[in-house]
Amino acid sequence: MDKFFGTWQQESSVGGKEFIQENFKGASEEMVKKIDNVKYNITYSQEPGDVFKLVAVWGDKKEEVCVTLGKPYLCANFFKEGDKIQVVTHLDDGKMIDEMEIGGNKMISTKEIVDGKLLTSSKDDKGHEVSSIFKKIK
Numbered sequence: 001m002d003k004f005f006g007t008w009q010q011e012s013s014v015g016g017k018e019f020i021q022e023n024f025k026g027a028s029e030e031m032v033k034k035i036d037n038v039k040y041n042i043t044y045s046q047e048p049g050d051v052f053k054l055v056a057v058w059g060d061k062k063e064e065v066c067v068t069l070g071k072p073y074l075c076a077n078f079f080k081e082g083d084k085i086q087v088v089t090h091l092d093d094g095k096m097i098d099e100m101e102i103g104g105n106k107m108i109s110t111k112e113i114v115d116g117k118l119l120t121s122s123k124d125d126k127g128h129e130v131s132s133i134f135k136k137i138k
Contacts, residue, residue, distance in 0.1 A: 001044075001046075001052065001091060001096075002046075003094075003113050004044045004052075004096060004111070004113070004118070005044050005045055005046060005052075006043070006044065006136050006137075006138055007041055007042070007043040007136070007137050007138040008041065008042045008043070008044075008118045008134035008135065008136055008137070009039065009041050009134060009135055009137045010039040010040050010041070010132050010133070010134050011039075011117075011132075011133045011134060011135050012132065012133050013130065013131065013132040013133075014130065014131050014132075015128070015129050015130040015131060016130045016132075018128055018130075019122065019124070019128045019129065019130035020130075022105075022124065022126065022128045023102065023103075023105045023107065023124055023128070040056060040057060040058035040059070041056070041057045041137075042054070042055070042056050042118070042134065043055040043056075043057075043138075047066055049068075050068055050069060051066050051067065051068050052066070052067055053065070053066050053067070054066075054067055054075075056075075061076075063075050063076050067087075067089050069089055069090060069091060070088065070089075070090060071088065072086055072087065072088050073086075073087055073088075073089075074086055074087070075087060084102070085100050085101070085102045086100065086101045086102070087099070087100050094112065094113075095110055095111065095112040096110070096111040096112070097109070097110055097111075098110075098111070098122075100122075105124055105125065105126075106124065106125045107122055107123065107124045107125070108122070108123055109121070109122040109123075110122075116135075116136065117133055117134060117135060117136075118133070118134035118135075118136070119131070119132075119133055119134075120132045120133075120134070
C-alpha cells in the first residue's frame with residue numbers, strides 16, 4: 001500500500017467521455033464536457049490502523065474519505081448531486097482494486113504503479129473503459 005501514498009496529478013486520460021455518459025445518466029452534456037477536460041489529483045495517505053485516506057480534487061470539487069480495505073464505503077458522485085458510489089477496495093498482487101456500483105451499474109477500477117507512474121483503468125459491466133496516467137507530485 002505504501003507505494004500509493006502521496007499526491008498524484010493526472011497527465012492523460014482515454015475514454016472518459018463515453019464512460020461518463022454511459023454510467024452517470026444524470027450528467028448533462030455540459031458537465032460531461034467540463035469533466036472530460038479537467039485534470040484531477042488523487043492523494044493517498046496512511047491513517048491509524050488498517051485505514052488510509054483518499055482525497056480526490058477534480059476542478060472545484062473535493063472528496064475526502066477514509067477507507068478500510070475490504071469494507072464498503074460511499075463517496076460522492078462528481079456528476080450529479082445526491083448520487084453516491086458504493087466502493088469496496090482490495091489489494092491484490094500489488095494492485096489496488098476498487099469494486100464500484102452506482103445506479104445498478106457495476107465497475108471495476110484497477111490502480112497500479114508502473115515505472116513511477118500511477119496507472120488507472122476502470123471498466124464497467126458493459127465493456128466501456130476509461131484509463132488514466134498520473135505522475136507523482138508530492
